[in-house]
Amino acid sequence: MHRAQKHHMAQLDLAFTPAQSRLLRVVAHYGDAPPRMADLAARLEVVPRAVTTLVDALEEQGAVRRVPDPANRRVVRVELTGTGRATLDALRSARRSAAEDILAPLSAEQRDTLGGLLAALVDREGPHR
Structure with a gap:
């Protein structure tokens, strides 16, 4: 799946x-309430520094921006750009497209x-039983 997706992404440049x-998917999941950097680290199960590196790269590409929390200016939130x-x-x-190809x-x-089998696996307690 990863290889097929990479192929389709390359075609889209x-x-x-x-x-x-x-x-990006996790930030979008939060909708109109941009997550804190700490929220992203917890959701992605990574150290905060890893999130900082990812956000830096995405911000450089114009995909996200850091915004101050309106209630606490010491808190940084991350939101999607257009x-x-x-x-x-x-x-x-x-x-x-990759899934369709596969x-x-x-x-x-x-x-x-296949859908039923995958659903049964997902419905279990998750990957970290």
């Missing part, structure tokens, strides 16, 4: 690492079976 792509939203849409499109050889019945 997107130069984002998987970690940067994941950070470029970040467009990039996220392109990344989602690349992921969808699943193309399967019949509708086989896809349903």
Whole structure:
């Protein structure tokens, strides 16, 4: 899946690492309430310094921006820019296209079976049982 997605991203001329792509998805998940840097580190299960590095790179590309928290100016929040939203849409499109490529050889019945199997795995207690 990763290889197919990378191929589709290359066609779109997107130069984002998987970690940067994941950070964009996590920031978007928060919607209109931009997350704190600490929230991102906890959600991504990484040290805060790793988030700083990711945000630095994405900010340089114009995909995110740091904004002060209106209630506490010492707190930094991260929000998507218009470029970040467009990039996220392109990344989602690349992921969808990659999934379609991978699943193309399967019949509708086989896809349903695979979907059920994957759902059963996801419904378990998660990867960190």
